Amino acid sequence: MARYAMVIDTRSCIGCHSCTVACKVHNDLPVEIIYNPVTTVGPTGVYPDLHMVHVPLLCMHCDNAPCVDACPTCASQRRDKDGIVFVEDEKCVGCLACVMACPYGARIKNHATGAVQKCDFCKDRVDLGMNPHCVNTCHQKARIFGDLDDPESEVAKLVNGENAVRLLGELNTEPYVFYIYGLEVKNP
Amino acid sequence: MSAKHQSWGWMLAVDFFFAGMGGGMLLVAGLIELFAGTGQLSLLGNIVGPLCMCVGCGFLILELGRPLQAWRVFMNPKAILTCGAWIMSVAIVVGLVYASYGLNPAWFGMDKLFWQEWGALRKLLAVVCVLTGLVVATYPGVLLGRHKGRPFWVGPGIMTLFLLSSVVTGVAAHIICGMILPPVEMPGAWNHLPALAGGLLFFQLVAWIGYLWIKRTGTTAAEAASALKWLQGCYADTFKAVVMFMGTIVPLVLVMIPSPLCQGSGALLVLVGGVVMRCLVVYAGEDRTWLPGEQKYRGRLPLGNEAFLKAWSK
Numbered sequence: 240m241a242r243y244a245m246v247i248d249t250r251s252c253i254g255c256h257s258c259t260v261a262c263k264v265h266n267d268l269p270v271e272i273i274y275n276p277v278t279t280v281g282p283t284g285v286y287p288d289l290h291m292v293h294v295p296l297l298c299m300h301c302d303n304a305p306c307v308d309a310c311p312t313c314a315s316q317r318r319d320k321d322g323i324v325f326v327e328d329e330k331c332v333g334c335l336a337c338v339m340a341c342p343y344g345a346r347i348k349n350h351a352t353g354a355v356q357k358c359d360f361c362k363d364r365v366d367l368g369m370n371p372h373c374v375n376t377c378h379q380k381a382r383i384f385g386d387l388d389d390p391e392s393e394v395a396k397l398v399n400g401e402n403a404v405r406l407l408g409e410l411n412t413e414p415y416v417f418y419i420y421g422l423e424v425k426n427p
Numbered sequence: 428m429s430a431k432h433q434s435w436g437w438m439l440a441v442d443f444f445f446a447g448m449g450g451g452m453l454l455v456a457g458l459i460e461l462f463a464g465t466g467q468l469s470l471l472g473n474i475v476g477p478l479c480m481c482v483g484c485g486f487l488i489l490e491l492g493r494p495l496q497a498w499r500v501f502m503n504p505k506a507i508l509t510c511g512a513w514i515m516s517v518a519i520v521v522g523l524v525y526a527s528y529g530l531n532p533a534w535f536g537m538d539k540l541f542w543q544e545w546g547a548l549r550k551l552l553a554v555v556c557v558l559t560g561l562v563v564a565t566y567p568g569v570l571l572g573r574h575k576g577r578p579f580w581v582g583p584g585i586m587t588l589f590l591l592s593s594v595v596t597g598v599a600a601h602i603i604c605g606m607i608l609p610p611v612e613m614p615g616a617w618n619h620l621p622a623l624a625g626g627l628l629f630f631q632l633v634a635w636i637g638y639l640w641i642k643r644t645g646t647t648a649a650e651a652a653s654a655l656k657w658l659q660g661c662y663a664d665t666f667k668a669v670v671m672f673m674g675t676i677v678p679l680v681l682v683m684i685p686s687p688l689c690q691g692s693g694a695l696l697v698l699v700g701g702v703v704m705r706c707l708v709v710y711a712g713e714d715r716t717w718l719p720g721e722q723k724y725r726g727r728l729p730l731g732n733e734a735f736l737k738a739w740s741k
Contacts, residue, residue: 271731278720305575311508312499332499333492335435336508342576344715353492387505403649406718410575 241321242415243360244387245326245374246397247295250421251381254279254293257352259381262358265372270348274298275373292420295382297373297412298358299406300324312354318362321348321386322415323382325359326363343414352420362385387415438490440709444596444702445483445590446515450563452476452597453522453559453599457556459616460525465549466611469664470529472604475487476597477522480515481561481713507573511566518559525552525678529611564593567705571712573713579653579711582646584638588708591634596701597677599694606691621690624697650714662707674700 240271243416254277260277261315262268275299281291304324307315315337317323326337326346330352338346338355346357349386369375374384397403405418411418453476454524461465488497503509528549532539542548568589571580605617642654656662673696683694729736 270736271729275541276724278718278724281445291717295720296718302494307534308505309573311501311503312496312507314499330497330499330502331493334490334500335433335492336506336509338433339435339577339712342716343718344466344576344721348492350492355492375506405577407716412575415694 240388241323241386243300243301243323243384244366244394244398244415244417245297245360245371246383246394246395246401246403246417246419248381248419249292249294250419251379252277252293252295253379253381254291255378257378259378261372261376265361267382268356269349269351270320271354272349274345274356294418295373296345296406297342297416298324298341298360299343299412299416301342302413302415303411305340305342305412306337306346309320309336309409311336321361321365323362323364324357324364326355326357331355333349342347342410373399434627434713435463435709436490436708437485437709441491441702442483442486443705443709444588445479445486446511447483447567447593447705448563448596448600448634448701449476449479449483449522450515450518450565451593451595452479452600453518453556453560453596453597453619454564454594455560455601456522456525457553459555459559460553463616466529467616468601469608469610469617470526470607471608472601473526474523475604476560477519477526478556479600480519481520484512484515492538500549507566507570511563511570514545514559514562515564515739517685518556518563521552521555521559524592526738527554552626557587560597565590567593571708573710576715577712578647578649578713578716579642579656580708581650583633584641585708588631588634588638588704591627592704593700595631596698597623598624598627599697599701602682602690602694603698606687621693621739624682624694628675628682628697632671632675632679635675647716653711656711657707662711666705666707669703670700674703 256277258271259275277295279291282289283374284290287310300323304317307317307324310336312330312332314327316325317350318325326374333348333353333355335348341342346355348355364371370384376380380388383393387395388400389395398417401419403419405414405417412413431538452472454471456468456476477524478581488494491497500508500512528543530540565586568586572583572585574580602620610617639657678693678696681689
């Protein structure tokens with residue numbers, strides 16, 4: 240058993256959008272679908288004390304995933320063996336229940352197929368022992384992926400050792416994507 | 428993330444309206460059957476209730492991305508949508524069987540319809556109508572109220588609003604149906620429905636004022652911002668003019684006037700207010716609690732009709 244998680248170190252992210260592009264290319268996504276947007280907060284402050292933070296967003300692979308509970312067809316599932324949340328395309332009827340239930344906006348309806356799509360941590364690669372494409376392509380090593388149940392893994396050390404936070408943690412969805420901020424980030 | 432339409436649209440709102448109204452009609456029919464006796468409501472009303480739910484199901488299916496696989500929505504018992512689909516299916520069948528008790532055997536060239544002699548079954552069906560009607564009338568509110576990331580919906584208050592609106596539209600529909608095809612027992616419980624509608628409309632008025640006031644003042648910043656749209660923003664004019672004034676206050680006055688024309692007009696306005704209210708509520712759910720920098724990011728995404736998006740396909 241494993242529990243895959245991702246730590247995003249915003250101190251290292253330079254907002255190059257390489258992860259966004261790598262994800263779109265390797266997953267062959269239509270132009271309007273983006274699994275991995277990189278948002279920017281700022282610049283804030285007064286010269287010369289200016290700050291800007293880039294925040295890569297993706298599916299949070301929540302332990303208490305509201306999208307899985309909301310899906311009436313069981314197309315949205317969470318794998319027991321590693322906690323990855325994914326959509327089984329054949330079962331999806333495109334009712335948008337999961338899209339509306341997800342507080343992170345991580346799910347998108349593909350208007351060509353009628354089904355909903357989302358980031359699945361590149362589960363086929365992960366099953367082969369490889370990292371997701373976004374992690375591989377990040378030249379700043381701002382994305383760290385691994386097994387949180389393994390105390391020797393880098394993600395476990397970062398989550399336990401740094402001030403790692405979860406987005407919208409107050410909603411109790413228990414997301415498994417953690418953020419390390421160098422600065423206080425507020426939604427402008 | 429996509430710039431295209433990524434939330435529920437008007438068809439789901441219309442489904443909520445028809446399903447809620449049908450559920451309200453079943454609830455009222457069952458209660459009157461149990462506590463006031465048989466033949467108090469119009470046969471037309473008893474038939475229209477389940478049929479409204481069928482129409483609602485039709486709109487729900489059309490809203491799906493893959494309508495031909497609609498049967499799959501019955502598969503996850505933990506999902507509210509699945510529970511709603513099952514309960515609505517039971518309500519439609521039970522409602523139609525209950526309504527069949529009012530059919531005239533002569534219409535089918537028979538002396539009697541055999542099940543119409545089973546009085547105990549009729550009462551049992553009325554009980555099931557009350558239970559399933561109540562659930563169908565309430566479940567859209569429960570469904571919306573569980574959305575943690577949708578500030579205007581989240582919380583139990585929306586459930587109260589949907590239940591009230593479903594019951595009042597159900598009562599209004601029974602009033603209209605009774606005017607088209609009067610009940611067997613006249614004067615009876617049907618004559619008191621306008622007063623009931625008036626009371627429910629008053630509660631609806633108070634509930635909406637309270638809901639918006641609580642959202643605006645007592646909760647998170649996102650919820651306060653969402654409520655502001657109903658008071659001063661993009662939904663304000665339609666909400667105040669159609670839902671509150673035309674769909675609640677005017678019918679509240681009209682149904683209290685003892686004139687069939689006034690009461691019928693009032694009932695029709697209640698239905699208009701009900702469908703517009705649901706459209707506004709569903710559209711208000713498009714607004715999610717934003718993540719850091721997300722609003723600016725989304726604002727820069729193409730809408731889909733830009734020239735550069737089509738350049739490669741020319």
